[in-house]
Amino acid sequence: MPADLISAMRDECPLEAGLHIIGGRWKGAILYCLTGGSRRYNELRRLMPQVTQRMMTLQLRELEASGVVHREVFPSVPPCVEYSLTELGRSLEPALMSLRDWGERYQQMTSDRRQP
Amino acid sequence: MPADLISAMRDECPLEAGLHIIGGRWKGAILYCLTGGSRRYNELRRLMPQVTQRMMTLQLRELEASGVVHREVFPSVPPCVEYSLTELGRSLEPALMSLRDWGERYQQMTSDRRQP
DNA sequence: CGGTATCCAAAGTGATACTG
């Protein structure tokens, strides 16, 4: 199926639209880190050592393209790039926190099952 | 990377854990449909004509395995299978609605951009 | 420091045909 049709379909359902923005492989974790304030590129990499450089860049660029993350380059030597949430990104926080809270309860439930 | 390590990482971040449950290709739309009450298999297919039979079944089974969707088979002729949210699934609704609301505002913003 | 480019393996997805 063509990519534009997929987008069209996702555009129809607001929930799918929202999930499409935050649902990328590492986007949840990245957004989670950025709720604590702006972060430099390598700072994010240290916070998420599992994420390869390639993926970190890709996911950040997609979040930037979606308008939820702001990328600011300080032309210094050595270079410095800071990432932060845009206002639109910060408006995501209630939804993010709600899902995180649910995730916490879910984690507790499943760990209870392993140790009854 | 091994699948169990991926799970382990997702288990650490509650937000990632939550996204992992609802983030599948069609899971948002399916959950969205099921918030309206229980639905038969073909009823879901009619509500989401874009989703192939194969994917519908796969995604429903994953949601069932995650414990958020209940599958009930009525042994009649012709067969009847009803899907509904479990209590755990219903506890997801606030997060779902929050993300849907954000998605709605996002859709309005982007349509404003196309027609200023 | 903060990236790109390239290549390749693995996972995801659709189309199609078949079934109890």
Place this chain on the structure above:
DNA sequence: CAGTATCACTTTGGATACCG
């Protein structure tokens, strides 16, 4: 009605090497 099986294709993601 509600699936399963198989195959082909597309997409995703990691490893690695290199760059301004």
